[in-house]
Amino acid sequence: MPEPVLEIESLSKSFGALKATDDVSLTLRGGEIHALIGPNGAGKSTLIKQITGELRPDSGSIRFQGRAIDILDAAGRARLGLARSFQVSSVIPDFTVRQNVMLAVAGASGHVFRVLRPAQSDAKLTAPADHHIAKAGLHERAQARAAELSHGERRKLEIAMALALKPRAFLLDEPMAGMGAEGGGQVTAMLSALKAEAPILLVEHDMDAVFALADRISVLVYGRIIASGSVDEIRRDPEVRRSYLGDDA
Amino acid sequence: MPVLLVAEQALNGLQYGMMLFLMAAGLTLVFGVMGLINLAHGSLYMVGAFACAWIAAATGWFWLGLLASLIAAAAAGALIEILVIRRLYSRDHLDQVLATFALILVFSEGTRWLFGSFPLYLSLPPALTGAVTLPGGLQYPLFRLVIILVGGAVAVGLWLMITRTRLGIRIRAGEADREMIAALGVDISRLYTIVFALGAALAGLAGALVGSIQSVQVGMGEPVLILAFVTVVIGGIGSIKGALIGALLVGMTDTLGKALLPGVLARFMDASSANTIGASLASMLIYILMAVVLILRPQGLFGARA
Amino acid sequence: MRQVFDREALINLAIFAALVVTAVVAHVAGQGFTVTLATKAAIFALAGVGLNLALGYGGMISFGHAAFFGIGGYVAGILASHAASGAPLVASFAGTTSMLAIWPVAMIASGIAALLIGALSLRTSGVYFIMVTLAFAQMIFYFAISWPRYGGEDGLSFYVRNTFPGLNTFAPIQYFAICATLLALALILTAIITQSRYGLALQAVRQNSQRSTAAGIRPYAIRLTAFVLSGMITGLAGALYADLNRFVSPSMLSWHMSGEIMVFVILGGVGRLCGPVAGAAIFILLEHLLGGVSEHWQALLGLMLLVIVLFAPGGLIGMLSGRKRHA
Amino acid sequence: APVKVGMITTLSGGGAGLGIDTRDGFMLALKQAGDAASEVELLVEDDQQKPDIAVQIADKMIQSDQVDLLTGIVWSNLAMAVVPAATAQGKFYLSTNAAPSALAGAGCDPKYFAVSYQNDNMHEAAGAYAKKAGIGKVFIMAPNYPAGQDSLTGFKRFYDGEITNEVYTQVGQTDYAAEIAQIRNSGADAVFFFLPGGMGIAFMKQYAESGVDIPLIGPAFSFSQDILPAAGDAALGVMNGANWSKDLDNPANATFVEGFETEYGRLPSLYAAQGYDTANLLLSAMSKADITDADAFRAALAEADFDSVRGKFSFGPNQHPIQDFYIREVVKEGDVLTNKIVEPVLTDHADAYAADCKM
Amino acid sequence: MSALLELDGITASYGAVQALFGVSLAVAEGQVVALMGRNGMGKTTTIRCISRLMPLTGGHLRFAGQNGAALGAPAMARLGIGLVPEGRRCFAPLTVAENLIAAARPGAWDMTRVCALFPRLGERMGQVSRTLSGGEQQMLAIGRALMTNPRLLVLDEATEGLAPVVRQEIWAGIRELKAQGLSILLVDKSLREIASVADHAVILERGESVWQGDVGALTPDLADRYLGV
């Protein structure tokens, strides 16, 4: 079995009386897509925020590539190669698509305090950016302002930015949301190619995609993991069917 | 220091706080709840004071002047909302800063043009003058007690309006997403005109009331503006309760600072430097208070997440 | 795309050239005071260029830049007055009248102030940031008013302008040349910074700091750096302004001053390279022209400003370049 | 030869009333002088009560307009910014009001004349009155800035009784409840306060409401004719030290007061009186010497050979006035509040700094 | 009888960029119409035009017998358009209850009924909507539109980001609303669900309506060509 890249141990986070995540443990191994599913409000996004460092857990610890990252801030974790996409698209609205991705390249490089060379003509930024834009299928829109993108196009930009971080692990919060059949298909293809580069923790409600992609699935309900296993195991699990899948599966 | 003096100073702090709240109440509505940066708030305060002074002098009737202050300020508020502010909601906060800065110039110079450069006379009606004796033998001006009451009443009224009425909820919804509230069928423009006029009327009322024990002159609104902003920000933007608590805190800090600091410093240095240094520190005190509050709680005491 | 960019660059050049030409023509025509006005415009523009870096590019709406302007001014005033009186300032150092020595000190002093104020204020954001910066500036203002050592409210005069090797700083046109050169340098520096990788990060942080963080960028450090730089440039402007008047007073530290610097930036165009230059120049021109029209010229000025905000969103440069500001 | 006069004064903003009176008083004198004033060319500019603007106007008047003489500044901080630089450039400066101590002592200058008073004088007069009236204990109060500190120093220079409290208020403060509470508890027999402009109005109104009835004393500034209508009855009975009053009994003053009322339809203030005197001083010097001969002109000014509305008037060695000071009381004449002279308190009074002036 | 909502050749632009080049569609009383197309084809833009959040540059828009192009957004909403916008757009600092109250207009739908439809909202009445989970926000957006008691419910990707069970509930809800006779215009990516509820479909391609007809007539061939299925 490949080495675990990301190990989460007993993460808990409460908002007042509400336990958004409750003693969650989870691993992400090299080369896999680990899907995290669960009803709305189960705590999936909250979990991702704790992993990326946007939220401080109340207790528990996180190891990434064998080292504890609990003391790192969000930017530090991103530079280590923890890339994330947002559930609600989050881009730099007045930047072009290309500038958005260049920003991610610059951020990943860790050298943001360079002032002498114009960014626009810095091949260290532009070349990788163009590459990732093409990969995400946005090359025709490279010069468009992000604010002018349609919803689906913006989702693609999120993925391009995640790619640009040269990640060692992807945390994708509903990358499929809002993609049409065609776009969704593209993303599915992209993700299955991507997992060779780095493992993916995938939060997604699109079960067709999850069942097609996931190597493992964990189910989070009311902040607790109630089941974890292969696609078939999860599909058959009566508790999961009742609380989440309904008669979809 | 004698007990009675301490009691009186504490009462003064409370009263000054309430006065600040009264001055800030209109701003709380417009700045705190609608999210509009209106530097011309002080000008509306001035409009109220001038309207009151003018009508009171012309008719000899203070209460008519007070009514006039409400009407004049509300009208001025509605007018600038319709002519200027309305075009700026969709713009940057910065355009609001520039436009309302321009309005200050127009209002101040316009008022001078109408009323001249000299301060106007406005004083309290006999019914409100004089001092009353409080339990414990403390003599206290009646008017200051009235300010405490009016401030409290305005606070409660505003709080009820904002949190309990549909109007209040819709205003806050409009502040969060103007387009969306319009798409739900609420005529947000008219709503904003009403709220702005209401905020202006409160500013005018404060101008008239406070002006009658301070001075009514061009430029009287500017120090008020800054103090009102400080008050609202300490309490937390969007919170009426915050504005009230902020005002009381500022009032107490300022009054007690002025009263006590020189005495405290005199233990460490000679009397005359204690007096001047104490006074300088006292004048910086509310800003220090604000900085400390915001550094510890970046969203103000009762503000929602920044 | 390219075309439009060039248009704004041309406008920038034209604005700066207009300022210089005004001063030179006035000098040739013997209109010493017009040169002084142009110098004042250049200095205010420099202060605005400083603020623009924080406000326009970094999205930090500072309502307290008068603090840095005033600190720069007081550094110049204090050094010069000590040099004049011979009273030692620290140890045996008795001030200086050399601008070349005064400027770095002014920039360091205002930079340190910006570091302290920025480090604390940047914990907040939005309107709260506006108000904390104002609070810090007010503290310094009240301190200056009541601190008798350097004149308090009365301010501090130093009668003769400080010196610059090889130039007669008292000649209006020569002093203008100094100020205009520094302004040009600051503009070039701003252009370089904003085009760079760091500039990209700064502007990204302004628009979406959550996203920038997820891209591995620390918004706090990026912002604080810009804030300090911004304070230093405005501080330099303060030192120049002190020398223009040979006088400093707490009015340089007042919130009106902060407001005015902000107005220059907004009037000219937020986040536009030459926005502050256009804004300061127009403001001073209006102030000067309208002052001759009526005693109530401030009302006219207010009306003019209103017209500009309402009908020229994006400031003067926004109107001229006919294009939304691009990040 | 013609004399070009540059008047820098405050015509807009909160303090505009004072500058307008200064200007109007000055112009009234020119007007009344008729042909004698035809040689005077007057330029007036608004300093907005901002020191930097004042400096720039001074630069303009000196560089572009080439005035011979400057005058008109109301505020000390503006005067400090303008006067030394102007005299250094060889221009005369005649002060219609502000006369900070820095320019009266070591910083005096042959081209600088204070036609008004020295800043401390009014406070000294109040102090002298308190002493003369045998007031045992005084509470003193002023804003915390140099003029305020000078004011309390000036008062104490002539008052030798007990000071119960020495309180510095905030500049621009509008609420005085805390200070009034201290006054109530001070056990003082009188309160001396210096609170110019709106601050004074606010204090007096609040004091009148407070039920405290310790008598008030102040310098003339807070009770000048521009302030009184706004303060209203709250100012009644306050004693204030002054170098001029509209009821001073001399022919020049009668002409002035009557002329001012006819011309402008309001009562003149102290600032108007000082502006008027300054113009007359200038005219008197012009009739004796040519301004191009600076030494002669200076000598002519120093003679002070004009009919002052203050009666006796001469210059001391530091070119600051030697004049009488009075205590006035705020009274009501019909419906109008104004001042009435009670008694003179200092005669032929100069200032405390003259000895430091090496000229 | 004329349709409740009728669009005829409408065009619209974002600044200088034209986004709609002629969209025509009609929704009859009680009908459910699906608006379909790939990403960026103009579905949301069409909806923004209908809700009067964007000016038309050409074409005709009629709703409930009135010329919609002449109305502002609030007037249009009061005529009976209930919008569930793309991206939810709940009023972030307001609580769930306040979000609902802000929209409320008298009629059959009230808080009780909305909570019956989405019990989760009932549990979270006092929570600030900013902190709701994605799915909860979506429910709130639908509930809020219902509170206006619309004649035409307009749903822009209303099931996006919802758990399968909830999505099924929402589709069931939509079918229920349809059964009650409410007219609905909806945008969604799920062909299967659309087929189960919509009567009629309109397909957009590059800002133009290129196909419309019965949902049943939407062949796999057409779906492949226009929707990339």
Ligand SMILES: Nc1ncnc2c1ncn2[C@@H]1O[C@H](COP(=O)(O)OP(=O)(O)OP(=O)(O)O)[C@@H](O)[C@H]1O
């Ligand atoms: N800051 C907060 N304060 C209070 N409650 C919160 C906060 N953030 C999240 N919650 C609550 O925590 C729970 C988990 O939210 P989270 O966003 O993690 O859900 P999720 O699993 O991502 O759901 P979805 O699939 O709908 O996106 C929700 O009930 C939410 O309302």
Ligand SMILES: Nc1ncnc2c1ncn2[C@@H]1O[C@H](COP(=O)(O)OP(=O)(O)OP(=O)(O)O)[C@@H](O)[C@H]1O
């Ligand atoms: N605010 C905007 N400014 C400029 N162009 C825009 C803006 N919003 C959308 N567009 C452009 O208009 C076109 C139509 O966008 P629209 O959002 O209507 O697409 P859509 O069909 O809803 O796509 P999706 O399925 O991705 O939501 C797209 O090309 C998009 O880039």
Ligand SMILES: [Mg+2]
């Ligand atoms: Mg989520």
Ligand SMILES: [Mg+2]
């Ligand atoms: Mg869409």
